Amino acid sequence: MTSLNGYKAIIFASPTRDALWDHAKSAAGSTQLDAARHALRQYMRRGGGFVGIHNAFGTEYNWPYYEGLLGNANFYDHGANQNGTVKVVNKKDASTEMLPASWGFKDEWYTLMPYPTNVKFLLAVDTNSLATKRGTHPGHGKMHPVSWCQYYDGGRSWVTTLGHDAGAFAVDTSTFPGAAQFQQHVVAGIKSAMGLVPFCK
Template sequence: MHLKRPALLAALVAAATTVIGLVAVLPSAAQQPKDRDTGARELGSPDYGVCRGPDERCYHDWGNFDPAKGYRVLLFTRTAGPRHANLGPALAAGLNPPLTAANVVQNGVVALGQQNGFAVDWTEDVTQLASPNQLFRYNAVIFYSTSRDTLDDAAQTSLRQYIRGGGGFVGVHNAFGTEYNWPWYEGLLGGANYYDHGPAQSGTVRTVDRRDVSTAGLPATWSFKDEWYNLVPAPSRVRVLLTVDEHSLAQGVTGSMGHPGHGAEHPVAWCQYYDGGRAWLTTLGHDALDFSDGSAFPGAVQFQQLLVGGVRSAMGAAPFCR
């Protein structure tokens, strides 16, 4: 039955009044709460199908780690493509194979562990990552300048189960040039991937978040030399800790493919919870002198402090991503 014209007009006026009333009580864009960190309002990730971001509700504590047993990390440096010089010669199979003086990264991380209260095992043998039970012996797993498809199917499954069980992940430098075709791993890196870089050069690092354990003692700005990775995609929904001032780079930031750089917001370290676990990331770490005493390499001491803090927080020995 159709309404007569007067009744129809009355109904339309009433509906419009209701809508206006609803609009009036909705906060304006200026009134809506602003998140300190990108994506903090939404826990689910439409891109990677996981809970991720700086919100600790994305951490899933299964009780797999007992602090009373101390802290131990696994350093994984296997390369299935280009190999950074600071990794030294490829390692023999097994756990904790012999190291040479040229294995600077492995020796450096072991020394940092000895100085800061955590044990370090090292390997380039993918079978050491073959099951979650193997990984759950470690409070965190460090991928330091791994490259290309360094994991097989078993190791991929194991790593994901480990992270989902509350494990910690630390990705350093060319960890961003690893597992390109695995979307879950890209999400673990903060929704980021390596694209290119310009020539290694000195630049000014800005400490943009000094609340985190990894950055709390760092100066507001400090000099460092690196390759300054450009990332596509760039990290999203993470807590950015450090950026590089692109104006301080004498030769610009464009790489071999002509990436224009990231402008005023060029992140070089960040953290997030991911799929139940913790992930702390930095694109820094190219040079062997990163593990020196800093007398001949400005920023080395700050880099080591940054890395130790990142490892300690990722493995649960210190507050994470605060």
């Protein structure tokens, strides 16, 4: 990952732990272990696009730059994988303009610590629609965001905490309620991060 030139967007589709950190090199005392992190940072500074999906919030916990890429937020915990209602909170964005005002979806409904800042919220979950509440986190009240975007360090960052179930990505969207809307949202989000359509309106 030392050269990202030529890519219109980089997608973190549910990576885990320190995806960019070479623990073997670190243990050996190498000074080259930060090459992947440096490449991503420089890519963003050249105007690159970043897309983070679901467990993109469960990786690179100890890198402040990456937390900023996620909107100064990080994964804290989640409750049961359960049905809920997703609401559009910004209809102007390219990744939401085609969506209904709300729709049913099943996910883990991540809670975050810290809470996202300096971002534009796109989607939220109606917490009243959840049968059981989150884990130990006190919750986000009426605004529990699940997708947002921002310009970050010269580049574009579009992220969503949604996407736990493989069924949400299935070609046959009839097998997973809300999959069609989720896929429309993600595809348009990727295009916007790539700069192919207007970003973060």
